[in-house]
Structure formats: C-alpha cells, structure tokens
C-alpha cells in the first residue's frame with residue numbers, strides 16, 4: 001500500500017471509531033434522561049415565583065437561558081427546554097401562618113426543600129402510553145441537599161400536567177410567562 005493509502009485507511013478507521021463512540025444510546029423512557037446541571041443556580045433564569053399559602057411553600061421556577069431566549073407566545077417550548085422548580089418553606093408567624101413582606105409576598109426560608117424538573121428533547125416520550133405521555137417531555141426529582149436523583153413514582157407528574165396543560169405544551173408557568181400580557 002502506498003503511504004497515502006495507508007494514511008487514508010487510518011483516517012477512515014479513526015472516523016468510524018469516533019462515529020461509533022458518538023452514537024447516542026437508544027432512548028428509554030424515564031427520569032434518568034434528565035441531568036441536573038451542576039451550575040443551574042448560577043446560570044438558569046428564575047422567571048417565576050409562586051406563593052402557595054395552603055402548602056406554606058414558595059416555588060421558584062427556573063429555565064435554561066437558551067430556552068428562555070427562544071420562548072415565543074403561542075408556540076410550544078423549544079427543544080432543550082429544562083425547567084427546574086425549587087421549593088422553599090415560607091417563614092411563619094407564631095400562629096403558623098406565612099409572614100408577608102411589604103409587597104404581600106411570602107418570605108422564603110433560605111434552603112430549597114424539593115427540586116422537580118421537566119425537560120423536552122426530540123423523540124422523548126416515545127414508549128409511554130397515551131394516558132401518560134406528555135409529548136416529548138420527561139420528569140425527574142432531585143435532592144435539594146446534593147442534587148442527586150430522588151427515586152420514586154413520577155406517574156402523577158405526567159397525569160396532572162397532561163390533564164391540565166396538554167394545550168400549553170404541558171407546562172404551567174412557562175406557557176403563562178411566554179403568553180403573558182405585555
């Protein structure tokens with residue numbers, strides 16, 4: 001073999017090797033598809049905060065900046081949207097009722113007590129039945145202490161978002177934010 005031919009063969013083998021490595025693993029439904037980015041607290045945009053006086057919690061809702069920039073009224077969320085909802089306990093008065101600030105908003109205790117996420121990627125959702133499937137969304141829960149995955153059933157996440165928000169791309173605050181009056 002001429003040297004150039006050997007080189008070409010090596011390059012081809014190399015390219016094939018790289019392609020094999022880059023081959024994504026086949027998609028299987030489940031929360032393992034969602035990874036909590038280590039820098040989400042620094043990088044993500046908190047676009048909504050919901051006071052829940054009944055549960056005495058404050059829900060902070062974040063979105064990755066790339067998806068935030070791509071939100072459009074009337075449009076489904078862009079692929080790559082990662083929504084993170086991090087709850088805090090409300091500060092309570094002596095009677096156990098939430099204290100309010102000057103704007104009438106509940107006052108959060110510092111720590112997050114729960115983290116829920118939903119993410120949308122092309123082809124996700126394939127494999128769930130129609131009673132559960134939320135388009136191309138997956139759901140997951142993470143530990144607020146160390147960001148590790150929290151095990152447990154997620155069926156209720158799917159059914160509630162499906163029943164209430166199928167026409168809003170399965171989101172509550174994100175759709176409402178993108179379609180807010182301006």
Ligand code: HEC
Nearest residue numbers: 050083084085116117118139140156157160171172173174
């Ligand atoms: C009974 C209905 C219900 C269930 C069950 C539910 N959600 Fe939600 N979810 C909501 C509502 C309503 C909101 C809007 C915030 C609020 O008002 O609390 C929301 C908001 C969210 C958001 C913020 C983005 C958005 O759509 O506004 C994420 C992320 C989320 N939920 C994930 C989950 C996960 C993960 C689970 C399961 C562990 C879950 N949800 C279970 C009703 C539900």
